[in-house]
Amino acid sequence: MATAAGEIGVIGGIAAKFRTCPVTALKIDLAAERLIKANAVAAVVFLAIGGVLGLLVALTRWPAVHLLDSDTFYMVLTAHGLNVLLFWIIFFEMAILYFASAVLLNCRLAAPQFAWIAFVLMVAGALLTDFTVLQGDSSVMFTSYVPLRASPNFYLGLILFAVGALIGCMVFFGTLVVAREERTYEGSVPLVTFGAIAAAVIAVFTIASGAIILIPTWLWSLGYIGHIDTLMYKLVWWGMGHSSQQINVSAHVAVWYAIAAILLGAKPLSEKVSRTAFLFYILFLQLASAHHLLVEPGLSSEWKVFNTSYALYLAVLGSLIHGMTVPGAIEAAQRRNGYVHGMFEWLRRAPWGNPAFSGMFLSLVMFGFIGGISGVVLGTEQLNIMMHNTLYVPGHFHGTVVAGTTLAFMALTYLVLPLIFRREVMWPGLAKWQPWLFGIGAGGISLFMLGAGTLGVARRHWDITFADAILSFDYPATAFLMLGLNGIFAILATVGGALYVAITVASVLFGRPVHERNALHALGPLPQRVVESGSSAQVGRHGSEGFGHLPGTYTLVAVFFVAFALYYFVNWKYLSELWPLS
Amino acid sequence: MAVRPPESRVWWNEPVATGELVWIGIAFLWGLFMFFMMIYWHLEGKQNLSAEVYRVKPDRYVKKVEAFVEQYRIGDEGDTGYPLVAPPPGSDVYLLARLWEFWPVLQLEKGQSYRLHLSSADWQHGFSLQPVNLNIQVHPGLEHIVTITPTESGVFSVVCNEFCGAGHHQMTGRIRVVEPGQGR
Amino acid sequence: MSDTGTSEKIPFMQRVLDNPFLLLFLGVTVPATLYLVWGLVELTQIPVAE
Ligand code: HEM
Ligand SMILES: [Cu+2]
Ligand SMILES: [Cu+2]
Numbered sequence: 001m002a003t004a005a006g007e008i009g010v011i012g013g014i015a016a017k018f019r020t021c022p023v024t025a026l027k028i029d030l031a032a033e034r035l036i037k038a039n040a041v042a043a044v045v046f047l048a049i050g051g052v053l054g055l056l057v058a059l060t061r062w063p064a065v066h067l068l069d070s071d072t073f074y075m076v077l078t079a080h081g082l083n084v085l086l087f088w089i090i091f092f093e094m095a096i097l098y099f100a101s102a103v104l105l106n107c108r109l110a111a112p113q114f115a116w117i118a119f120v121l122m123v124a125g126a127l128l129t130d131f132t133v134l135q136g137d138s139s140v141m142f143t144s145y146v147p148l149r150a151s152p153n154f155y156l157g158l159i160l161f162a163v164g165a166l167i168g169c170m171v172f173f174g175t176l177v178v179a180r181e182e183r184t185y186e187g188s189v190p191l192v193t194f195g196a197i198a199a200a201v202i203a204v205f206t207i208a209s210g211a212i213i214l215i216p217t218w219l220w221s222l223g224y225i226g227h228i229d230t231l232m233y234k235l236v237w238w239g240m241g242h243s244s245q246q247i248n249v250s251a252h253v254a255v256w257y258a259i260a261a262i263l264l265g266a267k268p269l270s271e272k273v274s275r276t277a278f279l280f281y282i283l284f285l286q287l288a289s290a291h292h293l294l295v296e297p298g299l300s301s302e303w304k305v306f307n308t309s310y311a312l313y314l315a316v317l318g319s320l321i322h323g324m325t326v327p328g329a330i331e332a333a334q335r336r337n338g339y340v341h342g343m344f345e346w347l348r349r350a351p352w353g354n355p356a357f358s359g360m361f362l363s364l365v366m367f368g369f370i371g372g373i374s375g376v377v378l379g380t381e382q383l384n385i386m387m388h389n390t391l392y393v394p395g396h397f398h399g400t401v402v403a404g405t406t407l408a409f410m411a412l413t414y415l416v417l418p419l420i421f422r423r424e425v426m427w428p429g430l431a432k433w434q435p436w437l438f439g440i441g442a443g444g445i446s447l448f449m450l451g452a453g454t455l456g457v458a459r460r461h462w463d464i465t466f467a468d469a470i471l472s473f474d475y476p477a478t479a480f481l482m483l484g485l486n487g488i489f490a491i492l493a494t495v496g497g498a499l500y501v502a503i504t505v506a507s508v509l510f511g512r513p514v515h516e517r518n519a520l521h522a523l524g525p526l527p528q529r530v531v532e533s534g535s536s537a538q539v540g541r542h543g544s545e546g547f548g549h550l551p552g553t554y555t556l557v558a559v560f561f562v563a564f565a566l567y568y569f570v571n572w573k574y575l576s577e578l579w580p581l582s
Numbered sequence: 583m584a585v586r587p588p589e590s591r592v593w594w595n596e597p598v599a600t601g602e603l604v605w606i607g608i609a610f611l612w613g614l615f616m617f618f619m620m621i622y623w624h625l626e627g628k629q630n631l632s633a634e635v636y637r638v639k640p641d642r643y644v645k646k647v648e649a650f651v652e653q654y655r656i657g658d659e660g661d662t663g664y665p666l667v668a669p670p671p672g673s674d675v676y677l678l679a680r681l682w683e684f685w686p687v688l689q690l691e692k693g694q695s696y697r698l699h700l701s702s703a704d705w706q707h708g709f710s711l712q713p714v715n716l717n718i719q720v721h722p723g724l725e726h727i728v729t730i731t732p733t734e735s736g737v738f739s740v741v742c743n744e745f746c747g748a749g750h751h752q753m754t755g756r757i758r759v760v761e762p763g764q765g766r
Numbered sequence: 767m768s769d770t771g772t773s774e775k776i777p778f779m780q781r782v783l784d785n786p787f788l789l790l791f792l793g794v795t796v797p798a799t800l801y802l803v804w805g806l807v808e809l810t811q812i813p814v815a816e
Contacts, residue, residue: 024585070751104585147705148745148747185587187590229723267583272593297724301631305624312617320605320612328601382627382630386717388718389717389719390743458743461751470752471659471755549601554601565612580731582628
């Protein structure tokens with residue numbers, strides 16, 4: 001299979017097999033490569049399962065279709081959350097961690113055998129939890145709030161999965177040490193690796209919180225512990241549940257930077273600014289776990305306000321910075337490539353035909369406009385009173401974790417296939433449309449769930465007609481419309497997701513092998529330089545040097561800011577009309 | 583490139599473009615504004631969640647609700663079997679969340695304030711007042727007291743919006759709001 | 767790569783950002799204190815109903 005010549009390198013007395021990447025000239029540890037492949041394949045399998053379950057959920061919530069019966073619905077919804085949010089995303093993140101450490105640092109992976117143990121634990125844990133849920137007596141949602149009680153194996157599977165992920169993080173940190181000891185790079189780590197460090201740091205906090213709460217809950221389900229405080233459970237559980245979303249944010253921002261760098265040669269405008277933004281993530285992003293506890297009795301407003309704001313919105317500041325420096329770096333790179341006309345030639349003439357680029361840019365836009373804005377509004381202490389546990393919440397996080405993270409990871413896959421699997425992407429004509437189908441579908445379900453939530457529709461709810469309730473109630477007709485539209489866009493997203501799975505699997509199995517000759521071609525369409533290569537003398541050491549003026553990016557962030565502020569104030573206006581509460 | 587180490591050994595001192603600095607400044611100030619907005623609303627706004635909470639044994643809370651219903655019951659809610667309870671303005675009002683109902687049906691007066699007690703007899707539930715769209719989490723073992731002031735009359739529903747098992751989607755409640763001085 | 771300023775001292779903040787284990791320490795202790803410990807302390811202080 002391996003066509004490029006394997007090179008045996010002995011670094012620090014430890015033998016590792018490497019090949020040289022024909023595109024980037026990086027030395028790639030074959031053990032790391034195998035692990036990246038294994039984790040990526042597992043990720044895609046769980047996405048396929050979870051995506052189908054998502055469609056079933058959406059079709060049941062579409063009142064005109066109302067596909068599943070209630071027990072099945074709650075079981076499928078539990079499984080959907082677990083398979084996509086935990087299994088798909090975290091397997092893919094393991095692949096990213098190994099890539100950002102071993103590959104980008106030109107280094108061997110520390111202790112690949114431990115990384116394999118991690119992988120096996122994660123697979124075993126995921127399967128155990130999935131099978132337990134399918135038994136039907138563990139439909140407790142992926143949040144498993146006590147005193148809802150699942151079978152012990154539900155918790156045990158999650159614990160195994162988390163232990164595996166923790167070992168994976170340790171291998172990542174170990175690889176950083178190896179790379180430094182063995183001097184495989186000079187100076188500081190690349191920005192993408194730095195973003196991966198932020199993700200891994202947050203992952204350690206996430207998994208620690210998970211262990212603190214899931215191990216006692218498992219013992220409780222076995223009968224060894226008599227009582228678990230409901231509020232304590234929620235506080236610590238969300239230290240895991242929400243922080244794991246912050247792993248995603250760090251990881252997909254790193255992916256944005258990586259795709260922009262690989263396809264367009266984009267450089268960070270300023271290493272200092274982008275890294276400081278990641279530092280804000282490391283310090284403050286996890287505090288937003290409080291988003292889920294804003295209408296909870298028993299926690300003070302001081303605690304709520306401080307934590308929900310990520311310490312005076314410093315982590316939001318981090319995201320707002322990335323939201324400008326990612327398109328800014330692209331604009332600077334494209335202007336360097338010669339697309340200097342007007343405000344937006346750089347964007348119009350970007351390689352939209354390349355699914356890695358279109359997926360990345362759609363992810364950036366939708367994460368900001370849909371997921372980001374709704375998240376800050378939802379996470380405002382008092383505004384949360386109008387949204388807690390309504391469909392607004394899944395609306396928000398399908399904007400972040402589906403339209404944002406999932407789409408970014410899909411986009412990255414179109415580079416992982418040629419660079420790591422060394423296969424050309426099959427059906428490039430279809431691949432071109434895949435990010436659009438999935439992106440528009442995901443954007444649609446986000447928006448319509450946000451809409452239904454604004455009308456008060458409850459999340460995780462089988463029957464919004466309340467046919468079996470003694471005290472009847474009707475949601476407004478618009479709510480039914482919203483859920484119908486949600487169903488239609490869910491179909492679109494599923495088609496896009498199925499296309500992604502099909503293209504990925506087909507490419508891995510049957511794609512044309514990538515050699516030195518076709519390596520660049522295999523990356524898909526790239527921007528043509530329209531300037532003489534001589535003028536690359538202008539290329540500075542950091543992205544903004546010589547290209548400090550970025551009118552297109554300024555316009556984009558200005559539009560974003562206005563949308564953000566308007567929507568923010570509209571919600572305060574709504575709140576002021578609510579029944580007084582004190 | 584972001585996938586390679588920075589080109590200069592010391593990158594911390596590299597200048598930052600003006601446009602970037604301006605945006606960072608705006609974003610930072612906006613963050614401060616949003617932070618102080620929450621504090622401002624605590625001082626001047628009318629919609630803030632109360633922090634008055636007590637630990638209570640669930641069966642103890644059920645007893646309190648039963649006593650409350652006994653004291654202020656004015657009849658039945660149609661033929662639903664639910665007691666209709668009309669407490670005097672300004673008083674303590676009790677609502678019990680349990681599998682799978684909000685009990686009893688309350689009748690409140692428009693423009694009057696009530697100290698609404700919320701707690702659960704068993705699992706966690708979600709108090710979601712519709713179509714007002716006012717949502718509060720309900721825990722077993724925690725008695726949460728919020729002061730609430732209906733501003734419109736009519737029939738309002740309480741929907742459970744925390745997943746609470748097989749009958750979650752049947753779990754509703756009702757609050758009737760009448761014009762001041764009527765209906766007692 | 768490190769062609770210029772080889773002798774220039776690395777600024778403090780750059781050294782912080784270059785130290786993943788310091789970042790790991792901060793990234794775990796900051797939320798553990800501000801979110802978890804602070805929150806748990808509040809839970810223990812909820813008064814009992816009469
Ligand atoms: C085909 C794509 C997808 C569709 C159609 C879809 C649709 C839905 C719908 C309709 C809900 C139910 C909301 C409710 O009743 O409360 C839901 C819940 C959820 N979705 Fe998705 N989704 C998709 C993909 C994803 C992906 C890729 C992720 C994560 C990466 C994700 C994460 C979640 C989570 C965490 C929940 C909440 C489950 C819970 O409340 O316990 N979804 N999804
Ligand atoms: Cu309930
Ligand atoms: Cu419920």
